[in-house]
Amino acid sequence: MNITSEFLLIDDIKSSFNKYSSNVLCGIGDDSAVLSNTRNILISKDLFIENIHFKRAYYSPYEIGQKSLIVNISDIAAMGGGEDIKFLLGLAIPETITNEEIYEILEGIKNAADTYKISLIGGDLSRTKGPLILSITIMGNTDKYIKRDTARPGESLFLTGYVGNSGAGMELLQKGHLKGSLQFSHKRPKARIFEANCLSKHDIPASMIDISDGMVADLYHILKTSGFGAEIYSASIPLSYELRDAAGLDNTPDEYALYGGEDYELIFTTNKHNENFSLYDEERELYYNFYHIGKIIDEKPVLYYFDKERKYSIQPKGYTHF
Ligand code: ADP
Numbered sequence: 001m002n003i004t005s006e007f008l009l010i011d012d013i014k015s016s017f018n019k020y021s022s023n024v025l026c027g028i029g030d031d032s033a034v035l036s037n038t039r040n041i042l043i044s045k046d047l048f049i050e051n052i053h054f055k056r057a058y059y060s061p062y063e064i065g066q067k068s069l070i071v072n073i074s075d076i077a078a079m080g081g082g083e084d085i086k087f088l089l090g091l092a093i094p095e096t097i098t099n100e101e102i103y104e105i106l107e108g109i110k111n112a113a114d115t116y117k118i119s120l121i122g123g124d125l126s127r128t129k130g131p132l133i134l135s136i137t138i139m140g141n142t143d144k145y146i147k148r149d150t151a152r153p154g155e156s157l158f159l160t161g162y163v164g165n166s167g168a169g170m171e172l173l174q175k176g177h178l179k180g181s182l183q184f185s186h187k188r189p190k191a192r193i194f195e196a197n198c199l200s201k202h203d204i205p206a207s208m209i210d211i212s213d214g215m216v217a218d219l220y221h222i223l224k225t226s227g228f229g230a231e232i233y234s235a236s237i238p239l240s241y242e243l244r245d246a247a248g249l250d251n252t253p254d255e256y257a258l259y260g261g262e263d264y265e266l267i268f269t270t271n272k273h274n275e276n277f278s279l280y281d282e283e284r285e286l287y288y289n290f291y292h293i294g295k296i297i298d299e300k301p302v303l304y305y306f307d308k309e310r311k312y313s314i315q316p317k318g319y320t321h322f
């Protein structure tokens with residue numbers, strides 16, 4: 001990319017992205033963006049790096065762009081959501097990427113930005129001799145926020161949706177099966193920001209985290225930082241029909257649910273409910289379902305897994321992202 005095409009690209013980015021935030025005094029085009037603020041600000045960054053977090057053999061440029069923003073939105077959701085969400089976009093572009101592919105990546109980012117009504121307020125661009133890198137910094141306004149270290153014994157544990165699809169989908173992608181709904185879950189996750197906003201509005205979660213490294217690994221972050229244990233029940237963990245019925249996988253559905261990463265569902269604790277429940281989002285005219293999977297117990301950080309009659313103590317396993 002030469003200097004002229006970099007300017008053209010920034011102009012195109014500036015004109016194609018919609019603006020949703022009200023407190024941006026100055027956005028793309030000056031040396032810094034200017035925001036006005038009177039509330040707490042959530043701010044977070046996630047890198048999305050070729051051959052570490054994704055492979056270009058499995059992902060279309062559009063999907064790369066879309067997922068790079070979704071995983072960032074998920075971090076805002078995990079804090080209980082936010083309003084007037086904005087992001088900065090850093091792009092390191094290797095020589096092997098065509099102009100057309102750059103525009104497809106941007107289309108994917110724009111799709112996620114429009115779905116979740118998020119504004120792009122700036123960024124940076126560079127050529128690179130290394131891999132494709134998308135570096136996003138995201139921020140949102142909030143009054144309250146929900147941390148990981150605030151789970152207490154007696155609280156129930158909930159999930160916002162199915163777990164395991166993404167990990168199973170990744171394995172199928174690696175085996176060369178590029179199409180299918182599990183693969184789709186892996187490449188096009190949802191960010192549970194509407195659910196998070198709705199839960200926060202009703203003051204439900206006491207502690208919360210999003211699942212990026214696997215349910216057990218991320219639940220352990222809650223347990224270790226809070227200083228308590230938990231038990232979860234195999235029969236209560238929501239598994240999709242696609243995962244139960246999938247052929248060609250190396251592990252059982254339960255194993256993907258426990259150890260597979262990148263579902264981007266939320267896990268939260270609360271003392272307000274102790275069985276499955278739903279909440280109605282008046283703005284979107286939708287119900288969200290929350291799945292009861294266990295509870296926090298007064299023990300050191302340990303996780304017990306009840307499978308039929310047996311009780312196991314389980315540990316996180318490492319997860320690689322592709
Ligand atoms: P500078 O040299 O001052 O850093 P740039 O040419 O990098 O300026 O950027 C000019 C403007 O375009 C800035 O407002 C910057 O935030 C914006 N911008 C640059 N790259 C991107 C990008 N990838 N996405 C969004 N905005 C960008």
Ligand code: MG
Nearest residue numbers: 031123124125
């Ligand atoms: Mg710059």
